[in-house]
Amino acid sequence: MKKYLLILLAIIFVGCASKQQNHAINTYSLELKENLNKYETTNFSIEINKSLINKSFNTNAILYKQKPLLLEKYVKNRWIDSFNLLTTQLITQSIEESKLFKTVLISPSKIKSDFVLNSYIYEVYHQVKENKSKAILKMKFELYKGNKLINSYIYTKSLEIENNKVYGFVKATNTLLNKILEDLNSKIAKEIKN
Numbered sequence: 001m002k003k004y005l006l007i008l009l010a011i012i013f014v015g016c017a018s019k020q021q022n023h024a025i026n027t028y029s030l031e032l033k034e035n036l037n038k039y040e041t042t043n044f045s046i047e048i049n050k051s052l053i054n055k056s057f058n059t060n061a062i063l064y065k066q067k068p069l070l071l072e073k074y075v076k077n078r079w080i081d082s083f084n085l086l087t088t089q090l091i092t093q094s095i096e097e098s099k100l101f102k103t104v105l106i107s108p109s110k111i112k113s114d115f116v117l118n119s120y121i122y123e124v125y126h127q128v129k130e131n132k133s134k135a136i137l138k139m140k141f142e143l144y145k146g147n148k149l150i151n152s153y154i155y156t157k158s159l160e161i162e163n164n165k166v167y168g169f170v171k172a173t174n175t176l177l178n179k180i181l182e183d184l185n186s187k188i189a190k191e192i193k194n
Helices: 002-019 083-098 166-193
Strands: 026-028 045-048 061-067 070-079 103-106 115-129 132-145 148-161
Touching: 026 166, 045 083, 061 166, 083 103, 083 115, 083 166, 115 166, 132 166, 148 166
Parallel strands: 026 070, 045 103, 045 115, 061 115
Antiparallel strands: 061 070, 115 132, 132 148
């Protein structure tokens, strides 16, 4: 009987110990580059709506594609928040730091703004082929004045990465998003002056 009790205790101890293994998950964020172009501040206000995202990409998982039509996710690597919320945060920060608008509001806002910016994320993934890979980012922005669409801007961007590592993908995605936001700010600056 003591023999069975010792075996049972050993099994329980080993089972509890194995559950405590640390499976580290890397979490990644995005950040705005430091030297953004500054513009002459207008008296206008803008409301930034939360980025809408294709449901396939509405996750904290970092996705990759090795074959057409097949998206897979990295097990030990994740975004710190869903990609659309990270993107919305960067869009808002970019507009604020560009100094284009006197007031930048985040939707939903009780204050009526002069302009509204909508954004859509169609795709964001790590395309992996043999020893090379690319960061893929496809987005659309719509600028409204009141209920009137002023202009829409579509970006389909990719950036080659020297290896297949997730960190390389995250850095490339951050670079692509910063380039898109810099171009977007420039286009918005031209639109609101007309």
